[in-house]
Amino acid sequence: MKRPKITIVGAGNVGATAAHICASKQLGDVVLIDIAEGVPQGKALDIFESSPVDRFDCRLVGSQSYDEAKGSDVVVVTAGIPRKPGMSRDDLIATNAKIMQSVMTEVKAKCPDSFLIIVSNPLDAMVYLAHKQSGFPKNRVMGMAGVLDTARYRSFIAAELDVSVLDVQAFVLGGHGDQMVPLPRYTTVGGIPLPSLLSAEKIEAIVDRTRKGGAEITKLLGTSAYYAPAASICEMVEAIVRDRKRILPAAALCEGEYGIEGIFVGVPVKLGGNGVEKVMEIELNDDEKAAFATSVDHVKSLCDGLG
Incomplete structure (x- = not known):
């Protein structure tokens, strides 16, 4: 039986860690691509040499060339400059947009039937750009952010x-x-609604920490987070290659859902073998609608800035 083929563009901390997790979970053969000479080759070889100990059978290849990516089932794009302390994700847009355009030219030529998972920041604008540049159908283009943000939120609550x-x-x-x-009203712990377990003040503190979770780690590390982002990538890859039909938050193209037109933004989706198979709509109260509208407006402004 042929294993799925997963290409990860960008062999930095996020990409290399995702490659390791995908291989160790035996999600498929992994191609690691980066412009830095020797880096993807070395990291791919290092991960492969862990396979007898971690007990996985996957092929790992590192390359500067997209030729190795031909026929990929999933392409994950982590390429781009990372955040440094004091920077917002939005500060990265000009440089990372140029990188994304270059990557999409290669992916469109070498992997025309692949599913795209975009990780580069600012996430929502980059997945919008990837969709425009690739011309891929909306079900095959998505952004990884909601899984990560939700993982942070769940961790802090636990x-x-x-x-x-x-x-x-x-x-x-x-x-x-x-x-x-974050939606406390839709958050449960063992089936118990979160507002029944924590005060409004404590919930708001957790929500605020979730929003600033990436900056908190950047301040400590001096660069962007990578363990949790990589694990979040692999949860999405697994949902696709194993057709898990998971209900996960992802940046997906909304065409009327939630009253949004033509914008990629974080919403709950059914993610399976056909990619984003459905955007799940839920009822929002007035406060939630207002907060969501503010977030969507910010995403729109970033996309408009791309031209």
Whole structure:
């Protein structure tokens, strides 16, 4: 049986960690691409040499050339400059837009039937650009942010309540930035609504920390986070290559859902073997609608800035 082929563009911390996780979970053969001579080759070889210990059978290849990516089932794009302390995700837009255009030219030529998972920041604008540049149908283009933002939100709740993260169910709407919209009203712990377990003040503190979760790590590390982003990438890859039909938050193209037209933004979707198979619409109250609208407006402004 032929294994799925997963190409990861960008062999930095996020891309290389995602490659390791995808291989160790045996999601498919992995191609790691980067412009830095020797870096993707070395990291791919290093991951492969861990396979006897981690007990996985996957082929790993590193390259500067997209020829190795031919026939990929999934292409993950992490390429771009990372954040540094004091920078917002939006500060990266000009440089990363040029990189995204270059990557999409190669992907369109070498991997025309692939699913695209965009990770480069500012996320929502980059996935919008990737969709325009690739011409791929909307079900095959998505952004990884909601899974990461929700993972941070769930982690903070579990720590506050001293419970297993497995019992915390939640999701985050909106753009991947300070305007993201965690939804306490739809958050449960072992089936118990979060507002029944924590005060409004504690919930708001967790929501605020979630919004600033990336900046908190950047301040400590001096660069962007990579373990949680890489794990979040692999959850989406797994949903596609194993047709899991997962309900996950992702940056998807809305065409009328939530009253949004023509914008990629974080919403809950059904993610399976056909990519984004459905955008799941939920009822929002007035406060949630207002917060979501603010986030969507910010995403629109970034997309408009791309021209």
